[in-house]
Amino acid sequence: MxxxxxxxxxxxxxxxxxxxxxxxxxxxxxxxxxxxxxxxxxxxxxxxxxxxxxxxxxxxxxxxxxxxxxxxxxxxxxxxxxxxxxxxxxxxxxxxxxxxxxxxxxxxxxxxxxxxxxxxxxxxxxxxxxxxxxxxxxxxxxxxxxxxxxxxxxxxxEKKDSSLALMFESFGFKNGVPIDADFVFDARSLPNPYWDPALRPLCGLDEPVSQYLSSQDDVNAMQTDIFQFLEKWLPRIERSNRSYLTVAIGCTGGQHRSVYLCERLKQAFTGRISNLQVVHRELSRKEAAQQS
The missing domain is CATH 3.40.50.300 (P-loop containing nucleotide triphosphate hydrolases)
Known part of the structure; x- marks a missing residue:
């Protein structure tokens, strides 16, 4: 039961x-x-x-x-x-x-x-x-x-079993840090696609933004650091009978860098974690505003 x-x-x-x-x-x-x-x-x-x-x-x-x-x-x-x-x-x-x-x-x-x-x-x-x-x-x-x-x-x-459910959430610091996050990582120090006029209207889900960020050494280094941190501690967290873990990654507006990192980390943990979700807070709000 x-x-x-x-x-x-x-x-x-x-x-x-x-x-x-x-x-x-x-x-x-x-x-x-x-x-x-x-x-x-x-x-x-x-x-x-x-x-x-x-x-x-x-x-x-x-x-x-x-x-x-x-x-x-x-x-x-x-x-x-x-x-x-x-x-x-x-x-x-x-x-x-x-x-x-x-x-x-x-x-x-x-x-x-x-x-x-x-x-x-x-x-x-x-x-x-x-x-x-x-x-x-x-x-x-x-x-x-x-x-x-x-x-x-x-x-x-939709949680399939009793194993740990991991969620990556992107957000914009200008709209506040998610108070229900277990870990928060700050991506504001990374190169910002916003300053490229061609990339500004796009988001981290779009290929041109993805190509730009994947070519940046600092972005790759942060992605690797977050992955290695979670890879080390997730088994220990799961053994402590935790059912849910939310990892929030923020940038200034929650549109480019944080979205990209969440997607890449989701890919990295696919196959390792059975209950895996990604939420892009600011993109979801923007979509809801456009539909209303």
Whole structure:
């Protein structure tokens, strides 16, 4: 049985993630009382029920005393024969405030004496022990509903087995570093195709940019260094029971150098890693803007 525990702050997209999982055959429960989780797992893993894929949402709506028990419950489950993964969704506080203001929903922790901003900050503290155990963290601050569904499908639903899932993500530093990245590499010191007028409108997926960057010694040296670093440490990371790893590579705009490096590293690890994905954050945003 595969058990996914979905958690995160209110407004981060947990319902969207849970709906996506349900659409792909997971038996889903939203806001299960944490104290009932062990008994629930015993029941659904019995021979008479034997559900193969289950997703449970546990968050700040839970009974506070029960919520404090969740980290130990998770540790116990991970030590058992249950294939347990924790997916934690979050967004920056200004984004969460905006989402609640636009939807006019009531935050579960707001009261007459606790306003929205304070409730959001309090929720972060309450869920930190669960976030620290998460195998996969997803920052939904800039994601649309469709992007979040696509991310959950690619990283969770399509994960073929229990081996480490490796994702390379290109990004532009001018738009911020992905907060859910495990490793971040800075490619801004490399030769920049942007300064060639013929290459400026292209991206790292285009052959002229690829030819330009592949001819640069510094680019090849950085690619080799990142590959050797990951080749050395990935087996150790996998032995520590990590299920997901995100390697982010950034350049100034996230269009040329970082895209090229992510694609080359994907090629280098093809055949070595069975669960391998590449995401180009800025290119995806640009494409979504053009379609809207």
């Amino acid at each position: 595969r058990l996914l525990i979905v958690s995160g702050r209110s407004g981060s997209g947990k319902s969207t993630a849970l709906n996506m999982l349900e659409d792909h055959g997971y038996y889903c429960i939203d806001n299960l009382p944490a104290s009932l989780l062990p008994a629930f797992i015993t029941r659904i893993s019995s021979e008479t029920v034997a559900l193969p894929r289950v997703a449970v949402s546990i968050d700040a709506r839970n009974i506070p005393d029960d919520l404090k028990k969740v980290p130990q419950i998770i540790v116990d489950l991970q030590a058992s024969r249950i294939d347990t993964e924790i997916i934690f969704l979050d967004a920056n506080s200004p984004t969460l405030i905006k989402r609640f203001s636009e939807s006019r929903r009531k935050h579960p922790l707001t009261t007459e004496s606790i306003g929205l901003r304070e409730a959001i900050n309090k929720e972060r503290e309450m869920l930190e022990p669960i976030a620290a155990l998460a195998g996969l963290s997803i920052d939904t601050s800039t994601m649309s509903v469709h992007e979040l569904r696509a991310t959950v499908r690619a990283r969770v639903v």
